[in-house]
Amino acid sequence: MSDRIADIWGARTPHGRGTVWPARVDLHLADGLGEWEVDRWVQSACLLCSNGCGCDIAVKDGRMVGVRGRATDVVNHGRMGPKGLYGSTPWARSADRLTRPLVRDNGRLVETDWDTAMGRVVEVSRRLLAEKGPLSHGFYTSGQLFLEEYYALAMIGKAGVGTPHMDGNTRLCTATAAAAFKESFGADGQPGSYTDIEYCDAIFLYGHNMAETQTVLWMRILDRTRSADPPVIVCVDPRRTPVAQEAERTGGVHLAPRVGTNLALMNGLTRELFVNGWIDEAWVQAHTLGVDDLRTSVERYHPDEVGRICGIDPDDLRRAARIFGESERVLSTVLQGFYQSHQATAAAVAVHNLHLLRGLIGQVGSGILQMNGQPTAQNNRECGADGDLTGFRNWDNEQHVRELADLWNVDPLTIPHWAPPTNAMQIFGYAEEGSIGLLWISATNPAVSMPESARIRRILGGDQCFVVVQDLFLTETAQLADVVLPAAGWGEKSGTFTNVNRTVHLSEKAVDPPGEAKSDLDILLLYAAAMDFRDLDGAPLIGWSTPEEAFDAWRETTRGRPVDYTGLSYAKLRGPTGIPWPVNDGAPEGTDRLYADAVFPTATDYCETYGHDLLTGAAVTEQEHRAMRPDGRAFLKAAAYTPAHEEPGDDYPLLYTTGRTVYQFHTRTKTGRSRSLNRAAPDAWVELSVPDAERLGITEGDVVRVESPRGAIEVRARVGHVMAGAVFAPFHYGSWDPTGANCDGRQANELTMTVWDPVSKQPYFKTAACRVVKVRDGDGPAPAPTTAASASASPGVPATGGGAATVSRVVDTPVYPNDPAQTVPAGGA
Amino acid sequence: MHLVTYIGLVHRAEQTLADSFRVVGQGHAKEPDVLFTCQALAQMSDEHVRRLIPIIDRYGEQGHGDDVEEPERLHASGLAEVRSGPVGLLRDLQDLHVLGTLVQTTWTVIIQAAQGLRDHDLLKVARDAGGETARQLSWLNTRMKAAAPQALIVAR
Numbered sequence: 001m002s003d004r005i006a007d008i009w010g011a012r013t014p015h016g017r018g019t020v021w022p023a024r025v026d027l028h029l030a031d032g033l034g035e036w037e038v039d040r041w042v043q044s045a046c047l048l049c050s051n052g053c054g055c056d057i058a059v060k061d062g063r064m065v066g067v068r069g070r071a072t073d074v075v076n077h078g079r080m081g082p083k084g085l086y087g088s089t090p091w092a093r094s095a096d097r098l099t100r101p102l103v104r105d106n107g108r109l110v111e112t113d114w115d116t117a118m119g120r121v122v123e124v125s126r127r128l129l130a131e132k133g134p135l136s137h138g139f140y141t142s143g144q145l146f147l148e149e150y151y152a153l154a155m156i157g158k159a160g161v162g163t164p165h166m167d168g169n170t171r172l173c174t175a176t177a178a179a180a181f182k183e184s185f186g187a188d189g190q191p192g193s194y195t196d197i198e199y200c201d202a203i204f205l206y207g208h209n210m211a212e213t214q215t216v217l218w219m220r221i222l223d224r225t226r227s228a229d230p231p232v233i234v235c236v237d238p239r240r241t242p243v244a245q246e247a248e249r250t251g252g253v254h255l256a257p258r259v260g261t262n263l264a265l266m267n268g269l270t271r272e273l274f275v276n277g278w279i280d281e282a283w284v285q286a287h288t289l290g291v292d293d294l295r296t297s298v299e300r301y302h303p304d305e306v307g308r309i310c311g312i313d314p315d316d317l318r319r320a321a322r323i324f325g326e327s328e329r330v331l332s333t334v335l336q337g338f339y340q341s342h343q344a345t346a347a348a349v350a351v352h353n354l355h356l357l358r359g360l361i362g363q364v365g366s367g368i369l370q371m372n373g374q375p376t377a378q379n380n381r382e383c384g385a386d387g388d389l390t391g392f393r394n395w396d397n398e399q400h401v402r403e404l405a406d407l408w409n410v411d412p413l414t415i416p417h418w419a420p421p422t423n424a425m426q427i428f429g430y431a432e433e434g435s436i437g438l439l440w441i442s443a444t445n446p447a448v449s450m451p452e453s454a455r456i457r458r459i460l461g462g463d464q465c466f467v468v469v470q471d472l473f474l475t476e477t478a479q480l481a482d483v484v485l486p487a488a489g490w491g492e493k494s495g496t497f498t499n500v501n502r503t504v505h506l507s508e509k510a511v512d513p514p515g516e517a518k519s520d521l522d523i524l525l526l527y528a529a530a531m532d533f534r535d536l537d538g539a540p541l542i543g544w545s546t547p548e549e550a551f552d553a554w555r556e557t558t559r560g561r562p563v564d565y566t567g568l569s570y571a572k573l574r575g576p577t578g579i580p581w582p583v584n585d586g587a588p589e590g591t592d593r594l595y596a597d598a599v600f601p602t603a604t605d606y607c608e609t610y611g612h613d614l615l616t617g618a619a620v621t622e623q624e625h626r627a628m629r630p631d632g633r634a635f636l637k638a639a640a641y642t643p644a645h646e647e648p649g650d651d652y653p654l655l656y657t658t659g660r661t662v663y664q665f666h667t668r669t670k671t672g673r674s675r676s677l678n679r680a681a682p683d684a685w686v687e688l689s690v691p692d693a694e695r696l697g698i699t700e701g702d703v704v705r706v707e708s709p710r711g712a713i714e715v716r717a718r719v720g721h722v723m724a725g726a727v728f729a730p731f732h733y734g735s736w737d738p739t740g741a742n743c744d745g746r747q748a749n750e751l752t753m754t755v756w757d758p759v760s761k762q763p764y765f766k767t768a769a770c771r772v773v774k775v776r777d778g779d780g781p782a783p784a785p786t787t788a789a790s791a792s793a794s795p796g797v798p799a800t801g802g803g804a805a806t807v808s809r810v811v812d813t814p815v816y817p818n819d820p821a822q823t824v825p826a827g828g829a
Numbered sequence: 830m831h832l833v834t835y836i837g838l839v840h841r842a843e844q845t846l847a848d849s850f851r852v853v854g855q856g857h858a859k860e861p862d863v864l865f866t867c868q869a870l871a872q873m874s875d876e877h878v879r880r881l882i883p884i885i886d887r888y889g890e891q892g893h894g895d896d897v898e899e900p901e902r903l904h905a906s907g908l909a910e911v912r913s914g915p916v917g918l919l920r921d922l923q924d925l926h927v928l929g930t931l932v933q934t935t936w937t938v939i940i941q942a943a944q945g946l947r948d949h950d951l952l953k954v955a956r957d958a959g960g961e962t963a964r965q966l967s968w969l970n971t972r973m974k975a976a977a978p979q980a981l982i983v984a985r
Binding site: 132133135136164418419420422425426429430433434435436613615616617618619620642645753754755756758 | 859860861862865866869870915964965967968970971974975977978979982983984985
């Protein structure tokens with residue numbers, strides 16, 4: 001029995017380089033139930049981070065009572081993390097689930113039936129379409145729906161209504177990953193594989209506290225770093241995270257650049273490769289474009305200059321570059337420390353550049369993992385319910401649009417493709433000015449998750465825009481809506497989703513949703529039917545109704561595209577493991593890593609984008625792209641470092657950065673309702689460095705006021721391991737609390753600013769300036785966990801623990817399809 | 830030599846473009862991408878102006894005066910204030926584009942002359958700056974395309 005709050009990653013199963021990761025099955029059942037007491041196990045995958053661990057849902061007396069990792073799944077080899085174990089099912093039985101639709105009458109939300117609620121939506125929708133046309137509609141979705149639901153939403157928005165205003169919470173979490181892939185390789189698609197962990201000599205984690213955000217993937221790394229022949233870790237992070245500690249332990253480097261200076265650091269690393277000749281000239285010549293411009297662009301980033309800009313020791317930069325330059329195989333991973341910070345796309349693209357300069361891509365052990373934040377973000381990008389065009393098509397390519405119009409049997413001009421699709425921040429801007437009059441939000445909570453909260457509340461609560469929200473609970477966002485639609489959650493509906501590693505899982509329905517709650521797919525199809533959307537022949541636009549039919553329809557749109565699902569079906573996905581796309585006649589069991597042939601999807605007629613200027617976001621035209629004749633070569637692109645938009649000054653002397661803790665996910669809708677998880681991180685806090693705290697007269701647990709030009713919060717202070725000059729705040733905590741208390745004044749996004757990356761349009765959550773003042777003495781330590789990056793610098797803070805019992809058992813390691821350790825001779829490839 | 834006239838023209842026009850980018854950025858600060866991108870693009874023009882200084886030191890720069898044979902209506906005026914609302918933003922971006930086009934064609938003309946004179950330094954400055962002017966124009970074009978449908982069809 002193990003407490004996975006206290007022991008986040010569980011026991012180690014170390015193993016040698018080039019051998020298969022041993023299997024270990026983790027499980028947790030509620031109420032002390034034994035495995036033998038479970039009525040049914042229903043196949044699924046975990047939805048509480050982007051890792052996508054295969055699992056089975058335990059059902060007892062018609063209720064979901066726990067989860068068990070699937071030993072046969074290629075993603076997790078049976079393991080589960082604390083969020084998955086403790087957080088997957090308790091929310092479903094929560095007394096405050098939405099069970100009936102709500103409509104706003106006389107300023108108050110009141111219960112009603114589906115006919116009335118959907119009737120109001122349809123009435124407003126029809127009126128706006130008649131008066132102002134499709135540009136009056138906006139859809140803001142999630143990174144947590146299923147593929148089938150995104151696909152239905154994409155068809156409704158792009159071919160039914162015909163609006164370019166579609167985006168999702170994916171814009172906040174993963175847009176930079178997608179944008180960086182498109183800029184470098186021509187199309188979205190994760191190049192690397194988790195199996196690279198078993199073969200690499202060095203792992204670079206850029207702004208990626210994997211130990212807390214993807215705990216199972218971190219277990220996989222720990223099982224290599226704690227073996228006899230470990231890889232070296234290099235960590236780029238302003239906090240001393242468990243990743244940073246592992247970097248020190250393995251003889252690697254922890255680089256802690258000043259918040260907002262990532263690109264200067266990356267340009268410095270790139271320059272070191274050129275200066276030291278760590279370049280595969282022949283490979284670069286054959287497979288890339290732009291090396292001369294890149295060399296010129298990074299020329300002025302001498303280690304001393306980078307040290308000055310980033311506040312790091314120039315020799316640390318040299319050491320990190322040497323590890324990259326001299327290791328035979330390198331794996332790089334990237335997350336929000338880059339995506340949500342200044343010059344996001346340029347910094348993420350720079351990671352690609354390093355790999356391309358050495359030809360370290362497409363081979364076992366040499367990969368790139370541009371991570372996602374949310375579990376199904378990948379599907380939103382694939383289906384195009386966000387700013388993308390369905391099937392990784394290029395909205396700027398008339399032929400691609402025609403293909404899609406033929407598949408959907410609509411006029412190509414119905415599908416908005418005259419300009420870039422509208423990004424989330426711009427959608428909220430249009431809703432603010434009222435030119436979007438209907439905003440439909442599904443399965444996400446922008447009132448807590450978007451920057452500059454006061455502004456978002458004003459937009460959602462105002463009369464200028466009619467707001468529809470579909471969700472499991474009456475979230476901070478739903479409370480501001482005009483119509484609230486009760487949705488079924490994970491385990492209460494069927495569908496597929498794809499993890500950050502391109503691996504597709506089927507998640508089957510285990511139990512019925514409560515009351516009148518409906519699956520998101522059914523809700524969307526109800527709207528489509530009521531609006532009577534038709535195709536060119538007068539038939540209903542959407543001719544299918546079940547998740548499996550939706551999947552089959554989607555599959556047809558992927559034929560001939562990089563995101564090839566043509567070899568997948570529900571029947572195939574009911575096998576022992578999730579399957580990574582592309583899956584087709586040539587790769588019936590899927591594909592472990594992309595670009596093994598070093599041919600990239602950059603051909604002008606095939607690519608998903610013609611690219612952008614990384615500094616300004618200006619679009620490259622088709623003619624310009626064609627003139628470069630990329631023809632399968634990858635792009636090396638660069639930008640100069642520029643200072644962040646808000647630098648600390650006299651009034652606001654500290655840098656403000658937001659982030660995550662291991663025990664909570666997103667805005668806590670699920671994790672906050674798990675007793676084990678919520679007790680471990682029950683309330684908001686901010687982290688200060690020891691020297692800053694001393695200067696400000698603040699000690700552990702004191703209540704402090706943190707203020708930026710946009711807002712303020714009052715929370716308790718953890719004096720911990722953030723870099724001096726910076727303040728860290730977890731973004732999870734809104735006004736809702738499971739205790740029922742109203743907790744205003746603790747939401748991290750009150751302080752963040754409305755500004756976004758020019759290419760990916762991802763908002764910057766990590767580049768504001770703030771000041772901190774002590775309000776009063778504390779009555780104990782801050783409510784921050786001690787087990788990971790938020791650990792206290794002061795002694796005597798009780799260790800975080802107290803999680804319910806879980807089981808963890810090592811089992812015989814199965815044979816995994818595509819695993820190089822089992823399909824090629826050991827040490828080969 | 831009329832090249833001197835054109836060096837004066839590009840000097841003034843780049844300065845005007847930089848100032849106008851700043852005016853439009855500040856005036857439309859409610860659109861953060863416009864604010865911050867205009868600031869970055871203004872800095873590009875600032876840099877062009879800075880790099881022109883040694884060129885001007887060599888060739889001189891003709892201003893207004895009795896001995897100057899300067900074509901009439903040589904200089905374009907910049908944007909002193911912005912228009913309001915979504916359509917106003919669109920028009921302001923169009924005005925910037927017109928100014929940017931003047932700068933671009935001026936650099937084109939100077940590049941031709943620099944080649945004729947085999948002046949490598951001037952050629953480098955003019956080519957670099959002309960390339961960045963193209964980036965400024967590309968962004969304006971991209972941003973106008975994005976803003977146009979909403980501004981022209983549904984904006985209040």
